[in-house]
Amino acid sequence: MPALLKRVAFQVGLVPNERAFALSSVSNDGHYISLRPFVKPQGPSEEAFPFEWAFAGTNKNVTVTQVKPNVVNQDFNFWFDVNAYLNTPNTHRGVIKTTWETWESGCLAETGSVFPEGFNNQGVAFFELWQPLDPTKQELVMKSERNEATADSAKSVVFKVAEGSGYDGLLIVTGKWAQGFLSKQNVGKIDGLNFIRAQETETSTVADVLFEYGDECNKFPRRFNGVKLGDVVDVNGLKWDVIESYQ
Amino acid sequence: MPALLKRVAFQVGLVPNERAFALSSVSNDGHYISLRPFVKPQGPSEEAFPFEWAFAGTNKNVTVTQVKPNVVNQDFNFWFDVNAYLNTPNTHRGVIKTTWETWESGCLAETGSVFPEGFNNQGVAFFELWQPLDPTKQELVMKSERNEATADSAKSVVFKVAEGSGYDGLLIVTGKWAQGFLSKQNVGKIDGLNFIRAQETETSTVADVLFEYGDECNKFPRRFNGVKLGDVVDVNGLKWDVIESYQ
Numbered sequence: 001m002p003a004l005l006k007r008v009a010f011q012v013g014l015v016p017n018e019r020a021f022a023l024s025s026v027s028n029d030g031h032y033i034s035l036r037p038f039v040k041p042q043g044p045s046e047e048a049f050p051f052e053w054a055f056a057g058t059n060k061n062v063t064v065t066q067v068k069p070n071v072v073n074q075d076f077n078f079w080f081d082v083n084a085y086l087n088t089p090n091t092h093r094g095v096i097k098t099t100w101e102t103w104e105s106g107c108l109a110e111t112g113s114v115f116p117e118g119f120n121n122q123g124v125a126f127f128e129l130w131q132p133l134d135p136t137k138q139e140l141v142m143k144s145e146r147n148e149a150t151a152d153s154a155k156s157v158v159f160k161v162a163e164g165s166g167y168d169g170l171l172i173v174t175g176k177w178a179q180g181f182l183s184k185q186n187v188g189k190i191d192g193l194n195f196i197r198a199q200e201t202e203t204s205t206v207a208d209v210l211f212e213y214g215d216e217c218n219k220f221p222r223r224f225n226g227v228k229l230g231d232v233v234d235v236n237g238l239k240w241d242v243i244e245s246y247q
Numbered sequence: 248m249p250a251l252l253k254r255v256a257f258q259v260g261l262v263p264n265e266r267a268f269a270l271s272s273v274s275n276d277g278h279y280i281s282l283r284p285f286v287k288p289q290g291p292s293e294e295a296f297p298f299e300w301a302f303a304g305t306n307k308n309v310t311v312t313q314v315k316p317n318v319v320n321q322d323f324n325f326w327f328d329v330n331a332y333l334n335t336p337n338t339h340r341g342v343i344k345t346t347w348e349t350w351e352s353g354c355l356a357e358t359g360s361v362f363p364e365g366f367n368n369q370g371v372a373f374f375e376l377w378q379p380l381d382p383t384k385q386e387l388v389m390k391s392e393r394n395e396a397t398a399d400s401a402k403s404v405v406f407k408v409a410e411g412s413g414y415d416g417l418l419i420v421t422g423k424w425a426q427g428f429l430s431k432q433n434v435g436k437i438d439g440l441n442f443i444r445a446q447e448t449e450t451s452t453v454a455d456v457l458f459e460y461g462d463e464c465n466k467f468p469r470r471f472n473g474v475k476l477g478d479v480v481d482v483n484g485l486k487w488d489v490i491e492s493y494q
Binding site: 006008009016017018019020021038039040103104105106107109127129131134137139140141142144146147 | 253255256263264265266267268285286287350351352353354356374376378381384386387388389391393394
């Protein structure tokens, strides 16, 4: 089933906090994207690039193993990682092993370690707490017994930039919510990056933009209804393959 | 402004968790009630009394001090504390000093210590993370820029059991959500306790019960519209004073 998760807490070291409006979209087939824009960017660096982090992958870029009824291991080997794209120093590369525990309240507690100095050096433990949302709602509605059935059967559509275009990109629609990245290959600077978060409304078949970053956001798909697996969608000259469509 | 807060994490010791569906209601004038029923009661003790904790007070039972723009101290001296009522051993008595920090994400991080062995002995630090909800919605809708104005102007009504009735009781309505306790004086056992969480719907002027505990829940008010400050409401023989009404 598709999922839309809002992070409510992030902890590295002794004190938790949450400075981002982080949403992770997971498609029915297990493709994923996580965009983590700062709520209040502070200073020139965050203002120029207002993201704590962003990454994405297909279901080939994650290994999921059930450990116990309420515990899952997820080993991520991101296809796209903004730190790798920008070659940001002292950030993790390669597989990140994470453990996800579902609390009785319904939240998901993620724990793991990153190795910004390489795997031969000391890792840094992290904790993230995620609140599942009902992606069929426009507002940030917590998933609960009341809406579980509709949330779990939400629409799930995934667009991936066609090979040979000179770009990498993935846009995942879960319910009404879409998140996407589009990166120009071989640029390695923030100029090559584009991100979008958009939302379908009752009144329009074109998703409303909630935020966008980058000069080429007009190349993201914003019409999701009726697309079928295998379709190729041209958006202002960029071709996107529909690699998943449940609707 | 009234508030409805859902706890998303509770930490004592090294590992956070959340086993309760804890909601705290705070009225416009600062009266408060927090009910913390377990999501999945485990074992005979929790099944007999399925609450992690419950407490309530009027605005006379809390001192609020602004420390910084995003930090508030709240010193609680509960009028009603289920642990005190039941005389549960090794639980805190007296003032609890807490600090509330508003994160950039909008969540409230509460820290403090309790002294289950008395103030002359070692305290126990705790951390609780609260997600503000829009109380005007039936679903669990996170408060956000989108709904802040309606959330902050939500209805706020408070009923308090009249003196001399042999009961203590408080019921707080914030938006569509009501939470109440009713305790028979001088019983000191779970037989003397009643709790209710109820919600107004579009279709009825009588609030729907979301959960109730105790044999005398028919004595809780369940009609909130139109009551005025100073009104006395009789519910199956029990008189409640309306000590606050903004609607």
